[in-house]
Every structure is written in C-alpha cells, then in structure tokens.
Amino acid sequence: MNAQNTLLLDAVYAPISIIPWTRAITLLWLGKVEVVEEYDRVVHSPSIAVRLPAVVRLVRRIVRGRRRVRLSRQNIYLRDGGKCQYCRNHVSLEDCTFDHVLPRVRGGKTSWENVVLACGECNRKKGARTPEEAGLKLRKQPKMPSDIPYIVFKLRHMSDVPTQWKDYLASVEYWTSTLLPT
Numbered sequence: 001m002n003a004q005n006t007l008l009l010d011a012v013y014a015p016i017s018i019i020p021w022t023r024a025i026t027l028l029w030l031g032k033v034e035v036v037e038e039y040d041r042v043v044h045s046p047s048i049a050v051r052l053p054a055v056v057r058l059v060r061r062i063v064r065g066r067r068r069v070r071l072s073r074q075n076i077y078l079r080d081g082g083k084c085q086y087c088r089n090h091v092s093l094e095d096c097t098f099d100h101v102l103p104r105v106r107g108g109k110t111s112w113e114n115v116v117l118a119c120g121e122c123n124r125k126k127g128a129r130t131p132e133e134a135g136l137k138l139r140k141q142p143k144m145p146s147d148i149p150y151i152v153f154k155l156r157h158m159s160d161v162p163t164q165w166k167d168y169l170a171s172v173e174y175w176t177s178t179l180l181p182t
Contacts, residue, residue, distance in 0.1 A: 006053050007165045009036065011061040015168055018155075024053040033058055037164040054164035069145050071112055073098065079145050080117035086136045087122050097123040101138060102130060112144035 006024035008017040013036075019027075025043075027033040037055035044050075069075055077093050084091055085099075099118040102108030105128050116138065118126070126134040155161065161169070 005162075007037075007055045007162075007168060008033070009055060009057040009168055011058050013057060013168060015165075016058075021052045024056050025050060027056065028053065031059065036168075039162070039164065054162055055168055069112075071110070071115070075145070076115055076117055079112075079142075083117065083139075084119040084122050085116035085139050085142070086118055086126070086131065088139055089119055091117065091119045095120070099123050099126060101142065103128045106130075113142055116142050 004021060005018045006021050007015055008019050008024070010016050021043075024033065028035060033053075033056040035053045035055075036057050037053070038051040039054045041052045042049050043052060074093070076098060077096060082090055082093070082096075084096075097118050097120055098115050099122075100108040100110065101114050101116060104110070108114050122136060126136055131138045155169070
C-alpha cells in the first residue's frame with residue numbers, strides 16, 4: 001500500500017489529484033477538506049495522534065476553467081492510447097517514438113495536429129517522408145485532446161493503488177482501464 005499519498009476529490013467526489021499526506025493534513029486543519037477514507041497508519045505530534053488520510057474531499061466547490069492540454073510525450077502517448085498510429089501495435093512509453101506526420105525538414109511543426117505515437121519500425125520506414133510517400137496509412141487524424149486528467153499519469157506510475165481509493169476512481173476508469181495496475 002502506498003500510504004505516502006492521499007487521493008484528493010472535488011466537492012462532488014470526482015478525483016482531481018494525488019497529494020502527499022502531509023498536504024492533506026494541512027488542508028484538513030485549514031478546514032478546506034474533509035476526510036473520507038483513512039489508512040490504518042497513525043502519525044503523532046506532541047499533543048495529538050491522527051490517522052493518515054487516504055481520501056479527502058474539498059469542502060467548497062472549485063470552478064476549474066478549461067485548461068489547454070500541454071503538448072508532451074506522456075500526453076501524446078495517452079491521446080494515442082499507447083498504439084502506433086501506423087500499424088496499431090501497442091508500444092510501451094519507454095520504447096515509443098514520436099513522428100511528425102509532415103516532417104520538420106519539410107516545414108512540419110511540433111503540434112498536436114502533426115505529432116503521433118509511432119513504433120520504431122514504422123518511424124524508421126517513414127523517415128523524412130509523408131505517410132503516403134512511405135506507403136503508410138495514418139489510422140486517425142491527430143488533434144489536441146479537450147482534457148486529460150493529470151491524475152491518470154500519477155496512477156500510471158504507481159505500483160499499486162490503495163484499496164481505499166478504488167471506489168472513487170470509477171469516474172476516471174475509462175481513461176485508465178488499461179493503465180491501472182490490477
């Protein structure tokens with residue numbers, strides 16, 4: 001169990017972040033969150049003992065504006081579902097390459113609409129050509145996603161997800177069904 005982190009929910013119980021337990025306790029003492037689930041572990045100060053919060057919920061509703069999704073390797077990997085956009089084979093994040101559909105040497109920009117996930121073999125085959133020139137078919141037109149929850153990346157790199165979190169992760173399950181450890 002990873003008792004170093006706390007799942008942060010918004011006022012309507014939707015997961016929004018994973019924070020250190022120390023931050024969760026600070027937010028609790030400030031009256032900004034309430035504890036929904038706890039770990040068995042207890043921490044002590046000179047005057048009190050507190051069970052570590054596993055899941056906390058913001059007391060007040062926060063309005064999150066529509067955020068522009070940052071162009072990054074992880075976000076492209078997530079957008080493309082971990083599959084090469086030419087052959088559709090699954091590629092690990094460590095082994096994947098990223099291809100400019102219109103090569104940079106031919107004026108292609110590094111943008112959501114021009115960069116796709118590719119396996120090494122397809123990327124080498126394509127080289128500095130367009131997919132059509134290389135005899136490859138782009139499976140779907142790349143575009144900027146409307147929103148990717150940051151929590152997905154945190155969950156992706158956790159070796160195990162605490163049992164106290166499982167019920168609250170259902171709303172992001174469609175994002176993470178192949179990424180969450182079982």
